[in-house]
Amino acid sequence: MDTSAFRAWVHEAARLIADNAENLTRLDAAIGDGDHGVNLRRGFQAADEMLDKAEAETPGAVLQTVGRALISKTGGASGPLYGTGFRQAGKALADVTEVDVAKLGSALEAAFNGIQQLGAAHEGDKTMLDALGPAVTAYQVAAEGGADIAGATRAAAEAAERGLAETVPMLARKGRASYLGERTIGHEDPGAASTVLLMRALATVTAGEAP
Amino acid sequence: MKKLINAPDDVLTDALVGFAAAYPDLTVNLEDRYISRGPTAGKVGLVSGGGSGHEPLHGGFVGFGMLDAACPGEVFTSPVPDQLLAATKAVDGGAGVLHIVKNYTGDVLNFQMAAELAGDDGLQVESVLVNDDVAVENSTYTAGRRGTGGTVFVEKIVGAAAERGADLAACAAVGREVNDRSRSFGVALSTNVIPATGKPGFELGDTEIEIGVGIHGEPGRSRGQMTTAREIAGVALEAIHADMPLSGDLLVMVNGLGGTPLIELYVVYAAVAEFLESRGATITRNLVGNYITSLEMAGCSITVMRMTPELTELWDAPVQTPALRWGR
Incomplete structure (x- = not known):
């Protein structure tokens, strides 16, 4: 993946999030505070616009610009969390100009670790990590099995979807949803749902299917 | 909306x-x-x-x-x-x-x-x-x-x-x-509506109250049936007392959540004063009004702080802000 592919990923992610903002907000209204879709749409729109203006010339610089924009504009907990994820992924890519399948895997892992550390959450707490964790693992398994970037990101997106489905019976232990306790059981986690969109956007772009 | x-x-x-x-x-x-x-x-x-x-x-x-x-x-x-x-x-x-x-x-x-x-x-x-x-x-x-x-x-x-x-x-x-x-406990009598969504933040039946509600409408400890101000104040103060024994000199705030008229907050304050007196505590300073609200949610929260002479002096010090002003 080159710099323009990473820009395309962010653009596609912003589009998917805008299209699904209402659904994200609806999920968040059920077990959180009902602003996830609105906030993320604002954050990714800002990231997309900032990229248009920025001179980010490497994939790493693109991701770091996005991270900074998400932190600056999103609000809520998801801004710092996703922003940190993108920044850590960008740092992991350093200044490579062409990202291969292994390098993208290490960037995804860095994103996961950054989010986990900042949010002090674990898989099973009903958070975005419950989609991102399986996605990273599936990506690495596919990559080790010889898949190319398109194949590995498709595996990651599918695993994220399964991870999202598995958040339904979970009890939320982090964020504002945690105050609902058992009432969170039976709902998809909105953070895991937005992570699915990010992974889906990545798979779409690497498959060359982005509009 | x-x-x-x-x-x-x-x-x-x-x-x-x-x-x-x-x-x-x-x-x-x-x-x-x-x-x-x-x-x-x-x-x-x-x-x-x-x-x-x-x-x-x-x-x-x-x-x-x-x-x-x-x-x-x-x-x-x-x-x-x-x-x-x-x-x-x-x-x-x-x-x-x-x-x-x-x-x-x-x-x-x-x-x-x-x-x-x-x-x-x-x-x-x-x-x-x-x-x-x-x-x-x-x-x-x-x-x-x-x-x-x-x-x-x-x-x-x-x-x-x-x-x-x-x-x-x-x-x-x-x-x-x-x-x-300091310790607080809130009770909601009705829900709030976030302007961006135009929908109630949570559902609450006509006769239901949320006991222990958060300032965004986060659920509390339980759902109850509407009852008297005296009983609601008692539930809140018992919850606080179980966590921090209520004795000595206290600063007490009866705070409206946005949709409750001041007259009802005074009714609650009377119940709070009566409760604390019966427990042998002394309210040395108080605030009654809307200070930390939750849009148009009806209900109130009660906050209690155990005072010291130093904290009392700092509380009494002059303040001049849009919502709190005295001594200047």
């Missing part, structure tokens, strides 16, 4: 423009989204912030004897690090800046990022976390106790300490002491 707004997306901006017009002595930075005064050279700067919808908190508490800056986020959404950083820089009088943070995941993360960025720029920043809501029983499996009414006490008392020249460490210490000595 019936609200006195122009457009859901413009609520915060329009409100800040109105705030600026109403309080010309304060600075309202519309671009970076903060309300400030000063800076005051040599004084510790106090910055708080959080989602909007809790007015007068926090902007109404900017002024002499209280905050130096407040950063409003979108309704019920934490502010972003950029605005917190801008406000922090704006009020730094050379003695460092104290962040007063309510314990919500979004607020905590955004303030943490802002403090790191400020540190990178060579500023001295400390923070005090407010988590006074006893309704949250299981802190291990949740994001912990929420910051509610105790925030008003922290902002007032640390504000007085800073005005008297306390250094950054001393301001942080007195803030933590106030938080440690």
